[in-house]
Amino acid sequence: MALRGGSKTYTMEIEETIQNRVQARDAAMRLLNRLTTGAAVSALVGVGILGAVSAHTIPGTAGSSTASTATTSSSSSTTITSSGLQSSTTPVTSSASSAVAVSGGS
Amino acid sequence: MTDTLLWYTTRGAGAVSLVLLSAVVVLGILSVLRVQSTAWPRFLTAGLHRNLALMTLVFLALHIVTAVVDPFTHLGWLAAVVPFSSYYRTFWLGLGTIAFELLLAIVVTSLVRSVIGQVAWRLVHWLSYASWPVAVLHGFGTGTDAWSAWLFALQAVCIVAVLAAIGYRLMAGSRDPLAAARSSFQAGVDRREVK
Numbered sequence: 001m002a003l004r005g006g007s008k009t010y011t012m013e014i015e016e017t018i019q020n021r022v023q024a025r026d027a028a029m030r031l032l033n034r035l036t037t038g039a040a041v042s043a044l045v046g047v048g049i050l051g052a053v054s055a056h057t058i059p060g061t062a063g064s065s066t067a068s069t070a071t072t073s074s075s076s077s078t079t080i081t082s083s084g085l086q087s088s089t090t091p092v093t094s095s096a097s098s099a100v101a102v103s104g105g106s
Numbered sequence: 107m108t109d110t111l112l113w114y115t116t117r118g119a120g121a122v123s124l125v126l127l128s129a130v131v132v133l134g135i136l137s138v139l140r141v142q143s144t145a146w147p148r149f150l151t152a153g154l155h156r157n158l159a160l161m162t163l164v165f166l167a168l169h170i171v172t173a174v175v176d177p178f179t180h181l182g183w184l185a186a187v188v189p190f191s192s193y194y195r196t197f198w199l200g201l202g203t204i205a206f207e208l209l210l211a212i213v214v215t216s217l218v219r220s221v222i223g224q225v226a227w228r229l230v231h232w233l234s235y236a237s238w239p240v241a242v243l244h245g246f247g248t249g250t251d252a253w254s255a256w257l258f259a260l261q262a263v264c265i266v267a268v269l270a271a272i273g274y275r276l277m278a279g280s281r282d283p284l285a286a287a288r289s290s291f292q293a294g295v296d297r298r299e300v301k
Binding site: 024025028031032035036039040043046047048049050051052053054055057058059060 | 110113114115117118119121122125126129144146147149150153154157158161165168250251254256257
């Protein structure tokens with residue numbers, strides 16, 4: 001009787017241990033799912049936030065669809081690049097074979 | 107408006123991809139070290155490492171697609187596939203292509219690990235130690251914001267985290283639970299051969 005009672009207790013302890021392990025595993029799986037979902041949402045939000053921060057720091061051009069656009073005037077040149085508006089005060093000369101300087105352009 | 111939005115998305119997705127890739131490398135090192143506790147079983151590290159690696163590919167795809175379709179840059183799809191084929195910052199952009207392809211190889215071989223075997227998988231997986239620094243160099247060389255304070259800080263955090271994990275791994279040595287059994291078995295075999 002004592003043996004049967006001891007065996008029953010032993011079996012119950014094993015079942016309890018297995019149940020605890022299963023519960024711990026389920027809890028860890030739930031944590032994994034929460035962490036993965038959190039990481040995905042954070043990454044998506046991160047793209048938005050970091051995109052906005054990058055737009056704030058280096059806004060670049062708006063509405064231009066060409067690689068670069070250059071406008072010239074008689075005394076200065078302006079070049080629009082992907083990293084923003086850059087100005088130069090050096091005069092612009094034409095590279096045409098007739099060596100005619102371009103001036104007064106719009 | 108659309109092309110600037112694409113450009114901002116490219117930059118945002120690139121920064122997020124670097125953070126995710128760094129997290130993947132750190133988790134990979136921690137899983138090799140068999141880090142665990144009662145609240146944090148070992149499979150959680152491996153599972154998060156796998157999920158974040160797949161997520162990194164998604165955000166890298168976003169980074170690449172938005173860069174390629176951006177009409178301002180005219181990069182073209184070839185530059186996204188063939189390293190050093192871009193007219194724009196050829197070397198630095200080529201590093202990005204290499205980092206992406208290394209990561210793709212690592213993820214694909216991990217998905218077919220049971221088919222190719224443990225040894226081949228491990229050999230390819232060592233490429234992750236090449237993929238991450240190549241990606242960091244790509245960010246420094248190509249990134250419009252590379253030297254902006256916010257991205258510089260983000261990159262510094264990523265570099266410190268990965269270097270700390272590598273240092274911890276080097277100091278911790280092997281965490282093989284069968285190492286003692288293996289060495290005693292080998293010692294027994296050696297004694298037997300001497301006799």
